[in-house]
Amino acid sequence: MPEGPEIRRAADQLAAAMGDKPLTDVWFAFPQLKTYEPALLGETINAFETRGKALLTHFSNGLTLYSHNQLYGVWRVVPTGTEPQTNRQLRVRLANVDQTILLYSASDIALLNADTLAAHPFLQRVGPDVLDVTLTEQTVRERLLSAPFRRRQFSGLLLDQAFLAGLGNYLRVEILWHAGLLAQHRAQDLSETQLDRLSQAMLAVPRLSYKMRGSMKKYHAEAAFRFEVFHRQGKKCRRCGSIIEKGVLSSRPFYWCPGCQK
Protein backbone atom coordinates (compact mmCIF):
# COMPACT_ATOMS: atom_id res chain seq x y z
CA MET A 1 0.00 0.00 0.00
CA PRO A 2 2.50 2.52 -1.14
CA GLU A 3 2.59 6.29 -1.19
CA GLY A 4 1.55 8.85 1.41
CA PRO A 5 -2.08 9.33 0.34
CA GLU A 6 -2.79 5.58 0.36
CA ILE A 7 -1.18 5.15 3.77
CA ARG A 8 -3.17 8.06 5.16
CA ARG A 9 -6.40 6.62 3.76
CA ALA A 10 -5.59 3.32 5.45
CA ALA A 11 -4.98 5.17 8.73
CA ASP A 12 -8.40 6.84 8.44
CA GLN A 13 -10.08 3.49 8.00
CA LEU A 14 -8.20 1.96 10.92
CA ALA A 15 -9.16 4.87 13.19
CA ALA A 16 -12.82 4.60 12.21
CA ALA A 17 -12.79 0.87 12.91
CA MET A 18 -11.06 0.95 16.28
CA GLY A 19 -12.47 4.14 17.81
CA ASP A 20 -11.66 4.29 21.51
CA LYS A 21 -12.84 0.82 22.40
CA PRO A 22 -10.49 -1.35 24.49
CA LEU A 23 -8.46 -4.03 22.74
CA THR A 24 -9.83 -7.53 23.24
CA ASP A 25 -7.18 -9.25 21.10
CA VAL A 26 -3.56 -8.33 20.41
CA TRP A 27 -1.37 -10.62 18.34
CA PHE A 28 2.03 -10.15 16.68
CA ALA A 29 3.73 -12.64 14.39
CA PHE A 30 7.28 -11.60 15.23
CA PRO A 31 8.70 -13.31 18.35
CA GLN A 32 10.37 -10.15 19.66
CA LEU A 33 6.98 -8.37 19.76
CA LYS A 34 5.05 -11.17 21.45
CA THR A 35 6.17 -10.09 24.91
CA TYR A 36 4.15 -6.88 24.48
CA GLU A 37 0.85 -8.63 23.80
CA PRO A 38 -0.35 -8.87 27.45
CA ALA A 39 0.57 -5.24 28.19
CA LEU A 40 -1.57 -3.98 25.30
CA LEU A 41 -4.65 -6.05 26.07
CA GLY A 42 -7.39 -3.80 27.46
CA GLU A 43 -5.63 -0.64 26.30
CA THR A 44 -7.13 1.68 23.69
CA ILE A 45 -5.68 3.30 20.59
CA ASN A 46 -5.18 7.04 20.97
CA ALA A 47 -4.40 7.76 17.31
CA PHE A 48 -3.19 6.41 13.99
CA GLU A 49 -0.57 8.87 12.81
CA THR A 50 1.23 8.89 9.48
CA ARG A 51 4.65 10.31 8.78
CA GLY A 52 5.05 9.95 5.08
CA LYS A 53 4.64 6.26 4.39
CA ALA A 54 5.22 5.18 7.99
CA LEU A 55 2.16 4.45 10.12
CA LEU A 56 2.28 4.99 13.88
CA THR A 57 -0.35 3.32 16.06
CA HIS A 58 -0.30 5.08 19.43
CA PHE A 59 -1.61 3.03 22.35
CA SER A 60 -3.00 4.43 25.60
CA ASN A 61 -0.15 2.93 27.66
CA GLY A 62 2.43 5.03 25.80
CA LEU A 63 3.68 2.36 23.40
CA THR A 64 3.64 2.96 19.65
CA LEU A 65 3.52 0.39 16.87
CA TYR A 66 5.70 1.49 13.95
CA SER A 67 4.88 -0.13 10.61
CA HIS A 68 6.10 0.51 7.09
CA ASN A 69 4.36 -1.30 4.26
CA GLN A 70 7.15 -0.97 1.70
CA LEU A 71 5.72 -2.22 -1.62
CA TYR A 72 3.72 -5.10 -0.28
CA GLY A 73 2.22 -4.56 3.18
CA VAL A 74 -1.54 -4.17 3.42
CA TRP A 75 -4.02 -3.36 6.18
CA ARG A 76 -7.49 -4.89 6.28
CA VAL A 77 -10.50 -4.12 8.45
CA VAL A 78 -12.98 -6.92 9.18
CA PRO A 79 -15.72 -7.56 11.72
CA THR A 80 -14.25 -9.38 14.71
CA GLY A 81 -14.44 -13.13 14.27
CA THR A 82 -14.42 -13.07 10.47
CA GLU A 83 -10.75 -13.24 9.56
CA PRO A 84 -10.48 -13.77 5.80
CA GLN A 85 -8.85 -16.69 4.01
CA THR A 86 -5.66 -15.49 2.32
CA ASN A 87 -2.21 -16.64 1.32
CA ARG A 88 -0.68 -13.48 2.74
CA GLN A 89 1.37 -13.65 5.91
CA LEU A 90 -0.49 -12.15 8.87
CA ARG A 91 1.86 -9.94 10.89
CA VAL A 92 -0.38 -7.96 13.28
CA ARG A 93 -3.91 -8.43 14.59
CA LEU A 94 -5.60 -5.87 16.84
CA ALA A 95 -9.25 -6.24 17.73
CA ASN A 96 -12.02 -4.73 19.82
CA VAL A 97 -15.41 -6.35 20.38
CA ASP A 98 -16.69 -5.14 17.00
CA GLN A 99 -13.85 -4.68 14.54
CA THR A 100 -10.49 -6.27 13.82
CA ILE A 101 -7.59 -4.71 11.95
CA LEU A 102 -5.06 -6.97 10.25
CA LEU A 103 -1.65 -6.14 8.84
CA TYR A 104 -0.36 -8.54 6.21
CA SER A 105 3.07 -9.04 4.64
CA ALA A 106 4.78 -5.98 6.08
CA SER A 107 8.26 -6.81 7.37
CA ASP A 108 9.25 -3.47 8.88
CA ILE A 109 7.42 -3.47 12.21
CA ALA A 110 8.53 -2.35 15.68
CA LEU A 111 7.10 -1.46 19.07
CA LEU A 112 8.54 1.77 20.39
CA ASN A 113 8.37 3.92 23.51
CA ALA A 114 8.85 7.68 23.62
CA ASP A 115 12.65 7.37 23.61
CA THR A 116 13.05 4.76 20.91
CA LEU A 117 10.43 6.56 18.81
CA ALA A 118 12.52 9.72 18.80
CA ALA A 119 15.61 7.71 17.92
CA HIS A 120 14.07 5.61 15.15
CA PRO A 121 16.33 5.82 12.08
CA PHE A 122 13.52 6.48 9.58
CA LEU A 123 11.41 8.80 11.74
CA GLN A 124 14.48 10.74 12.73
CA ARG A 125 15.32 11.70 9.18
CA VAL A 126 11.96 12.17 7.42
CA GLY A 127 11.13 15.68 6.27
CA PRO A 128 7.75 17.45 6.48
CA ASP A 129 4.75 15.41 5.37
CA VAL A 130 3.07 16.69 2.20
CA LEU A 131 -0.33 15.81 3.67
CA ASP A 132 0.29 17.87 6.82
CA VAL A 133 -2.25 20.70 6.45
CA THR A 134 0.09 23.13 8.19
CA LEU A 135 2.72 22.68 5.46
CA THR A 136 2.47 25.63 3.05
CA GLU A 137 3.66 26.21 -0.50
CA GLN A 138 5.90 28.95 0.82
CA THR A 139 7.66 26.50 3.15
CA VAL A 140 8.08 23.99 0.33
CA ARG A 141 9.48 26.72 -1.89
CA GLU A 142 12.00 27.74 0.77
CA ARG A 143 12.95 24.11 1.32
CA LEU A 144 13.49 23.63 -2.42
CA LEU A 145 15.90 26.55 -2.42
CA SER A 146 17.75 25.54 0.74
CA ALA A 147 21.05 23.68 0.80
CA PRO A 148 21.66 20.93 -0.06
CA PHE A 149 18.30 20.36 -1.77
CA ARG A 150 18.67 23.22 -4.24
CA ARG A 151 21.48 21.43 -6.07
CA ARG A 152 19.83 18.05 -6.45
CA GLN A 153 18.08 16.73 -9.55
CA PHE A 154 14.36 16.27 -9.09
CA SER A 155 14.63 12.62 -10.16
CA GLY A 156 16.28 11.74 -6.86
CA LEU A 157 15.08 14.64 -4.72
CA LEU A 158 11.39 13.90 -5.06
CA LEU A 159 11.89 10.33 -3.86
CA ASP A 160 13.99 11.37 -0.87
CA GLN A 161 11.85 11.15 2.27
CA ALA A 162 14.27 13.47 4.06
CA PHE A 163 13.25 16.23 1.67
CA LEU A 164 9.49 15.73 1.82
CA ALA A 165 7.75 12.71 3.32
CA GLY A 166 4.99 10.86 1.51
CA LEU A 167 6.02 11.26 -2.12
CA GLY A 168 6.76 8.11 -4.11
CA ASN A 169 7.24 7.17 -7.71
CA TYR A 170 3.77 7.93 -9.07
CA LEU A 171 3.65 11.27 -7.25
CA ARG A 172 7.14 12.17 -8.50
CA VAL A 173 6.03 11.50 -12.06
CA GLU A 174 2.70 13.31 -11.78
CA ILE A 175 4.08 16.33 -9.92
CA LEU A 176 6.73 16.95 -12.57
CA TRP A 177 4.13 16.68 -15.34
CA HIS A 178 1.85 19.17 -13.56
CA ALA A 179 4.77 21.54 -13.03
CA GLY A 180 5.94 21.11 -16.66
CA LEU A 181 9.48 20.23 -15.58
CA LEU A 182 12.09 17.65 -16.46
CA ALA A 183 13.46 15.25 -13.86
CA GLN A 184 17.01 16.41 -14.60
CA HIS A 185 16.25 19.95 -13.45
CA ARG A 186 17.39 21.43 -10.15
CA ALA A 187 15.67 24.03 -7.99
CA GLN A 188 18.61 26.40 -8.29
CA ASP A 189 18.10 26.61 -12.06
CA LEU A 190 14.36 27.38 -12.04
CA SER A 191 12.66 30.70 -12.73
CA GLU A 192 10.36 32.23 -10.13
CA THR A 193 7.34 31.04 -12.10
CA GLN A 194 8.69 27.50 -12.34
CA LEU A 195 9.41 27.44 -8.60
CA ASP A 196 5.86 28.56 -7.88
CA ARG A 197 4.41 25.88 -10.13
CA LEU A 198 6.56 23.16 -8.62
CA SER A 199 5.92 24.02 -4.98
CA GLN A 200 2.21 24.27 -5.77
CA ALA A 201 2.16 20.86 -7.50
CA MET A 202 4.18 19.22 -4.72
CA LEU A 203 1.32 19.82 -2.30
CA ALA A 204 -1.70 19.87 -4.61
CA VAL A 205 -1.04 16.55 -6.36
CA PRO A 206 -0.69 14.35 -3.25
CA ARG A 207 -3.57 16.19 -1.57
CA LEU A 208 -5.80 15.59 -4.58
CA SER A 209 -4.80 11.93 -4.59
CA TYR A 210 -5.73 11.68 -0.91
CA LYS A 211 -9.03 13.42 -1.57
CA MET A 212 -9.75 10.97 -4.41
CA ARG A 213 -9.06 8.14 -1.95
CA GLY A 214 -5.70 7.28 -3.45
CA SER A 215 -4.61 5.77 -6.69
CA MET A 216 -5.18 2.10 -6.05
CA LYS A 217 -7.97 1.12 -8.36
CA LYS A 218 -8.07 -2.46 -7.13
CA TYR A 219 -9.30 -1.26 -3.77
CA HIS A 220 -11.31 1.77 -4.86
CA ALA A 221 -12.94 0.88 -8.13
CA GLU A 222 -15.35 3.83 -8.13
CA ALA A 223 -13.24 6.95 -8.45
CA ALA A 224 -9.49 6.93 -8.11
CA PHE A 225 -6.87 9.59 -8.63
CA ARG A 226 -6.36 9.91 -12.39
CA PHE A 227 -2.84 9.53 -13.76
CA GLU A 228 -1.78 11.91 -16.52
CA VAL A 229 1.53 10.18 -17.33
CA PHE A 230 2.15 7.34 -14.86
CA HIS A 231 1.67 3.99 -16.66
CA ARG A 232 0.56 5.90 -19.79
CA GLN A 233 3.60 5.35 -22.04
CA GLY A 234 2.65 5.28 -25.72
CA LYS A 235 -0.62 7.09 -25.04
CA LYS A 236 -1.46 10.69 -25.88
CA CYS A 237 -0.96 13.46 -23.35
CA ARG A 238 -4.42 14.80 -22.48
CA ARG A 239 -3.02 18.34 -22.44
CA CYS A 240 -0.88 18.57 -25.59
CA GLY A 241 -1.43 15.32 -27.51
CA SER A 242 2.24 14.28 -27.50
CA ILE A 243 3.07 10.61 -26.98
CA ILE A 244 4.07 9.87 -23.40
CA GLU A 245 7.47 8.28 -22.93
CA LYS A 246 8.89 5.85 -20.40
CA GLY A 247 12.41 5.45 -19.04
CA VAL A 248 14.27 4.68 -15.82
CA LEU A 249 15.48 7.37 -13.41
CA SER A 250 16.98 6.75 -9.96
CA SER A 251 16.41 3.09 -10.77
CA ARG A 252 12.63 3.58 -10.81
CA PRO A 253 10.30 3.70 -13.82
CA PHE A 254 9.78 7.27 -15.02
CA TYR A 255 7.14 8.64 -17.38
CA TRP A 256 6.95 12.05 -19.02
CA CYS A 257 5.33 14.06 -21.76
CA PRO A 258 7.94 15.47 -24.15
CA GLY A 259 5.51 18.22 -25.17
CA CYS A 260 4.68 19.53 -21.69
CA GLN A 261 7.95 18.96 -19.86
CA LYS A 262 10.96 20.93 -21.03
Added chain:
DNA sequence: ATAGGCCTGGAC
Protein backbone atom coordinates in the same frame (compact mmCIF):
# COMPACT_ATOMS: atom_id res chain seq x y z
C1' DA B 1 24.28 9.88 -8.30
C1' DT B 2 23.88 5.12 -9.01
C1' DA B 3 23.80 0.00 -8.31
C1' DG B 4 22.54 -3.81 -5.80
C1' DG B 5 20.15 -6.07 -2.22
C1' DC B 6 16.25 -6.95 0.64
C1' DC B 7 11.26 -8.22 1.09
C1' DT B 8 6.86 -9.71 -0.81
C1' DG B 9 2.95 -10.39 -4.07
C1' DG B 10 1.03 -10.23 -8.58
C1' DA B 11 1.28 -10.65 -13.60
C1' DC B 12 2.85 -13.49 -17.03
Added chain:
DNA sequence: GTCCAGGCCTAT
Protein backbone atom coordinates in the same frame (compact mmCIF):
# COMPACT_ATOMS: atom_id res chain seq x y z
C1' DG C 1 9.28 -20.66 -12.90
C1' DT C 2 10.63 -15.30 -14.32
C1' DC C 3 10.16 -10.51 -14.07
C1' DC C 4 8.40 -6.38 -12.28
C1' DA C 5 6.84 -3.06 -8.67
C1' DG C 6 3.87 2.45 -5.81
C1' DG C 7 10.17 1.50 -1.09
C1' DC C 8 14.29 2.01 1.28
C1' DC C 9 19.04 0.93 2.94
C1' DT C 10 23.92 0.35 2.13
C1' DA C 11 28.03 0.50 -0.46
C1' DT C 12 30.50 2.58 -3.99
